[in-house]
Amino acid sequence: MEYLDILLNASFWQAAIRIATPLIFGVLGALICERAGVLNLGIEGIFVVGAMSGWMAVWLGASLWGGVAVAAGCGALFGLVHGILTVPLGLSQHVSGLGITMFATAASYYTYRTALPDVTSPPRIEAFKPLDIPMLSDLPFIGEALFSQTAMTFLALFMVLAVAFVLYRTPLGLAIRAVGDNPAAVEAQGLSVYGLRIGAIMAGSALMALGGAFLTMSAFDAFFFGMINGRGWICIALVVFASWRPGKALLGALLFGAFDAFQIRLQNEVGAAVPSQVFLMVPYVLSIIALVLVARKADYPRALLQPYFPGQR
Amino acid sequence: MTQQEGERTPLLSLQAITKRFGPLIANSDISLDLYSGEIIALLGENGAGKTTLMNILFGHYVADEGGIWVQSSEGTLEALEPGTPHAALASGIGMVHQHFTLAENLSALDNILLGTEPLLKPRWSRKAARTKLQALMAKSGLEVDLNQQVSKLAVGERQRVEILKALYRDARILVLDEPTAVLTPQESEGLFKTLELLAANGLGIIFISHKMAEVLSASDRVLVLRHGELVADLETSICDRNLLADLMVGHSVDVPTRDAATPGPATLMFRGVSAGTGREALSNVDFSLRSGEILGLAGVSGNGQGTLSKLLSGLEQPTSGAVELHGTPLSRNAAGVIKQGVARIPEDRHHDGIVGAMSVADNLVIEEIRSPAYSRFGMLRFGEIKKRAVEAIQAYDIRCPGPSARARLLSGGNIQKIVLARTLDQEPQVVLAAQPSRGLDVGATAEVHRRLIAARDRGAAVLVISEDLDELLRICDSIAVIHRGQISAPAPTETLDKQRLGLMMAGHPANKELAG
Numbered sequence: 001m002e003y004l005d006i007l008l009n010a011s012f013w014q015a016a017i018r019i020a021t022p023l024i025f026g027v028l029g030a031l032i033c034e035r036a037g038v039l040n041l042g043i044e045g046i047f048v049v050g051a052m053s054g055w056m057a058v059w060l061g062a063s064l065w066g067g068v069a070v071a072a073g074c075g076a077l078f079g080l081v082h083g084i085l086t087v088p089l090g091l092s093q094h095v096s097g098l099g100i101t102m103f104a105t106a107a108s109y110y111t112y113r114t115a116l117p118d119v120t121s122p123p124r125i126e127a128f129k130p131l132d133i134p135m136l137s138d139l140p141f142i143g144e145a146l147f148s149q150t151a152m153t154f155l156a157l158f159m160v161l162a163v164a165f166v167l168y169r170t171p172l173g174l175a176i177r178a179v180g181d182n183p184a185a186v187e188a189q190g191l192s193v194y195g196l197r198i199g200a201i202m203a204g205s206a207l208m209a210l211g212g213a214f215l216t217m218s219a220f221d222a223f224f225f226g227m228i229n230g231r232g233w234i235c236i237a238l239v240v241f242a243s244w245r246p247g248k249a250l251l252g253a254l255l256f257g258a259f260d261a262f263q264i265r266l267q268n269e270v271g272a273a274v275p276s277q278v279f280l281m282v283p284y285v286l287s288i289i290a291l292v293l294v295a296r297k298a299d300y301p302r303a304l305l306q307p308y309f310p311g312q313r
Numbered sequence: 314m315t316q317q318e319g320e321r322t323p324l325l326s327l328q329a330i331t332k333r334f335g336p337l338i339a340n341s342d343i344s345l346d347l348y349s350g351e352i353i354a355l356l357g358e359n360g361a362g363k364t365t366l367m368n369i370l371f372g373h374y375v376a377d378e379g380g381i382w383v384q385s386s387e388g389t390l391e392a393l394e395p396g397t398p399h400a401a402l403a404s405g406i407g408m409v410h411q412h413f414t415l416a417e418n419l420s421a422l423d424n425i426l427l428g429t430e431p432l433l434k435p436r437w438s439r440k441a442a443r444t445k446l447q448a449l450m451a452k453s454g455l456e457v458d459l460n461q462q463v464s465k466l467a468v469g470e471r472q473r474v475e476i477l478k479a480l481y482r483d484a485r486i487l488v489l490d491e492p493t494a495v496l497t498p499q500e501s502e503g504l505f506k507t508l509e510l511l512a513a514n515g516l517g518i519i520f521i522s523h524k525m526a527e528v529l530s531a532s533d534r535v536l537v538l539r540h541g542e543l544v545a546d547l548e549t550s551i552c553d554r555n556l557l558a559d560l561m562v563g564h565s566v567d568v569p570t571r572d573a574a575t576p577g578p579a580t581l582m583f584r585g586v587s588a589g590t591g592r593e594a595l596s597n598v599d600f601s602l603r604s605g606e607i608l609g610l611a612g613v614s615g616n617g618q619g620t621l622s623k624l625l626s627g628l629e630q631p632t633s634g635a636v637e638l639h640g641t642p643l644s645r646n647a648a649g650v651i652k653q654g655v656a657r658i659p660e661d662r663h664h665d666g667i668v669g670a671m672s673v674a675d676n677l678v679i680e681e682i683r684s685p686a687y688s689r690f691g692m693l694r695f696g697e698i699k700k701r702a703v704e705a706i707q708a709y710d711i712r713c714p715g716p717s718a719r720a721r722l723l724s725g726g727n728i729q730k731i732v733l734a735r736t737l738d739q740e741p742q743v744v745l746a747a748q749p750s751r752g753l754d755v756g757a758t759a760e761v762h763r764r765l766i767a768a769r770d771r772g773a774a775v776l777v778i779s780e781d782l783d784e785l786l787r788i789c790d791s792i793a794v795i796h797r798g799q800i801s802a803p804a805p806t807e808t809l810d811k812q813r814l815g816l817m818m819a820g821h822p823a824n825k826e827l828a829g
Contacts, residue, residue: 171430171437178416178427187373188414189428189478190399302417310373 006265013145015264017153018219020257022047024156025211026235027242027249028163029204033079035167035244036200037180037303041097042082043208044232045104046075050209052108055216055223056115058125068152068213075209076202078104083198090307101232109225127221128152150218152210157250159207164246176200180301183308193308208232237287240295255290259283322384324349324517325370325406325486330379332365339365340376341541347486347517352508354532354549355521358561358754359724362541363521364411367488371408372398383486402428407479411490411521413471417464421457421474422446425481442481449480452514454507469500476507487511489520493527494752497613505531523754525557539563562756569763572770574790577604580774581625581643581743585634589620595798597634602743602774607765608803609789610778611814617798618747618778619660625745625776626650626657638743651680656741656768658732660748660778662725666732669721673713674702676720677735705734710760726757733764744768744775750784762788782811796820 006012026043033040040046054071058064078100085096116123128150131137136147167173175196179186183193211231216223234256242248263279323346332340339362347353357363368374370381375396382390383404394400401408415424426442443459450456455473463471472492479487487508493501508531512518522528528535528549535552537545537560545560559565579601586598595617602608612618623629624636627643627650636643644650651657659665667676678687678698687698702716709730713723720731729749737744746765750758765788769775778795779785785792786806793803794817801817 169437170432171426171428171434172432174419174423174427175432178419178424181416181418182414184410184412185414185416185424185427187398188371188408188410190397190402191428191432299418 003266003269006262006269009265010141010144012261012265014148015261016254016258017146017149018257019260020253021149021153021156021218022211022214022231023235023238023253023256024160024250025207025214026232027238027253028156028159028246029075029207029211030235030239031242031244031246031249032163032167032176032204032207033201034239034304035180035301036176036197036204037183037301037306037308038083038086038197038201039093039097039236039305040079040082040100040201040204040208041094041236042078042100042104042205043097043235044228044230045101045108046078046205046208047212047215047228047232048105048108049074049078050212051216051227052112052212052223053209054213055125056112058217059123064126064128064217067217068155068210071209071213072206075212076206078209079202079205080198082205083201086307087194087197087201090309093305112223122222122224124221125217127216128218152214152218155210156214160246160250167246177301180303183303183306187308187310193310197308208235211235234284234287237291240298241287241290243294243298244301252290256283256287259286321348322388322390323347324384326382326390327366327370328380328382330366330369330376330381332362332369332374332376338541340369342379343538343541343543344379345536345543345546347519349485349515349517350512351534352512352518352520352532354528354535355519355538356523356525356528356535356557356561357521357538358523358756359726359752361538361561363538364490365541366538367408367490367519367521369395370401370488371406372396372401402482402484405483405485407476407482407484407487409472409475409479409487409489409492411492411494413475415463415471415474418462420460420462421466421470421477422459424463424474425459425478429482446477446481449477453477453480453510455480468495469497469503472496472500472504480511485516487516487518489518491521491523493522493524501527523561525554528557529554537561558755561754567759568787569759569766571607571766571788571790574606574769576606576790577772580604580639581776582637582640583634584637586624586631586636587633588624588629588631589617589798593617593620593798595620595624595800598798598800600793600800600803602776604742604772604774605769606791607769607775607777607789609785609792609806610776610795610800611782611785611792612778612780612795612818614780616795617800618795620798621795622657622660622745622747622778625655625743626659627655651739654739654742656736656739656744656773658729658736658744658746658749660751662728662732663721667720667728669719671720672702672717673706673711673720673723673731674698674716676731677702677705680735681739705731705738709734726753726760729753729757729761733761737764737768740771741768741773744773745778746775747778748780749777750779750781758784782814785814786811794818 026047030040030043050071053074054067057070058067062070082096082100085091086093130148130150133147137143167177175186175191179193179196186193186196212228215227238249238252241252260283263282267276267279325347327343327345330340330343343366355363365374369376381393383393385391393404422439430437446459455477457470457473457477492504496504508518529552532549535547535549536543539561581602583598583600586595588595592615620629624631627647630645638653644653678701681687687694699716706716711727711730713727720728749761765775777785777789789806791803791805792809794801794814796818
């Protein structure tokens, strides 16, 4: 059974985690926004912004972590725009989000083209390297499968814990969960609905941008047009799959990463017998199936998509 | 008492509050003082400005004129910063809104603690909070399972959580907006006991209400608002029902009178009808409704009234037995039922009675939209629809900006008038009125009753489903009781009283002599 052999190969697991990393960032970001009651369809564009701005900062001479910070900052900025449009102004979250995606994508491409008018092959940077963790990285199989990742992957995993801690263990997280369920409850307890929601969208957007930055600064070392390729949209689906819980979000991202890594290897095994596009469909089809099974009983944050205007009954 | 109060510092003082919404003056020059240990009732009809005033107090709105002063911990009066709930909470004002402000995905404890700690506090122990709440619960009698998610709590428990929210923040002033609107009579009684206890512990309490009975029994002082103005500030002990009703409405309300009925033949027959499932199931129900008669159906909600309404509205079918109108089976769909002459006044008028996003005019003709009077060649006749709307607005005194105003924006009483105009003007044979005056003020209730009696006098068979026994005893010719899906034989109203009906609603047979 050579198909099962794929699963026994350490490089498969290594690839699965690598592919999952931007999704972990993205799904956590979308989760924070939606927990506060705002759908952020700007995610696809914010990925592009993160990928472009982080990479360009490094290309212009910033350190790698400097680039990460720039990406997060740019993401938060677009989050602020989405927040102002959807929270105090109460515009349609769908329309605003899609607008942000188109605007952010176009603005990133424009910046890239303006800075590099006539390069044909994208310039490369010195990207993050897999960390060499003493002891762990040297373990047979496990070392290669789980511990030969870059710092950004570990950052993503740490973020899962951090987001879970903030959401469930701090007064801030309590307020975010409340504002996504009933903003009137938050206002009646003297907290600012606008402040919480805009803050959550900015933080979530910063995380989304890190997902993009991972692609140009860790998975690859250059920026291409079209490189985000729907990863943001997958995150929107994964949030539902995860029932808005950070732990399940990690699981969902890893599952998707595993499907994707599996299909790449399956293409090599089966070869030309089946068109390669069929394999490309596999992770998406599987996520639709998973979603159908899970989303039917999904417990949406009750105030999701609903703008709040103080004093209105 | 009154002389002493003049020297004491009030807990709370509203001074000359005025609030306008466009041309509408919601509150005009209202002043009030609240003292420690006192329970004030704020009485007024819907739209009199009670809720607006309390929302200004709590910082949801900013008053256009006037100010609010609150007693500080040193005992001096200090101005309250307007427009922020945060400042109101910090100064010791707690508010229990009519529509509870609870996050249902959180536990009762989390709802109470929300916003009480600095947001960025990294380590957070709930132990001290729990201890404090246990003590508060023991002291006030407000028992709540703190760990239970709010979505799983009953309405009465949610209200207790709301009050605990205020007490946990050491509120000295408690404001409750229509606290009994969603409670059973027993729960209301418990609530007022708790409020008395809290007042005895030094809190100042304001509750908003339009129910005279509870105002008279539970308050020390009554403030009456009418059209945004404070028209009376009286000791409750010198008030009575009639005085308060006159003050609220501004003129005396004529309670509609009912002549003896002259019932005709049975119009609507239920023959061994079973329908519905669960608590709302009807089992083997037989009863008949005669033309020219108002039959009341008393009962605690959830004993099958919902299924009965749905049957008569064409929204549900009997699983066995038959419903007959003039000897022919009742149509199996809503449109057919309307055509057969059944007028439906639904229980949830906002949800089932109107289409909120549509205009008053459209809502008035929506049941007859296919009739040649309002549409021709598949197109609406706007002129006719508008003409009809103008007439109905006049005849039923529907207070709205005009025929094209969106129905959702009207008050409950005016929405009910739309429903009445739409259904009763079609001269129905059968009128089904479910909780027709629930949530309505005195004036609107009298109007609803007058219209139902008029329909009866015209020869319609009227079925009134209600939990309000006063209402049933006032307007019905005979009353039956529904209990666990069974309907008792109707008895003439003259032979019944509240006590007897109450026992029947709890499942005692009608003809059994009262014990003791």
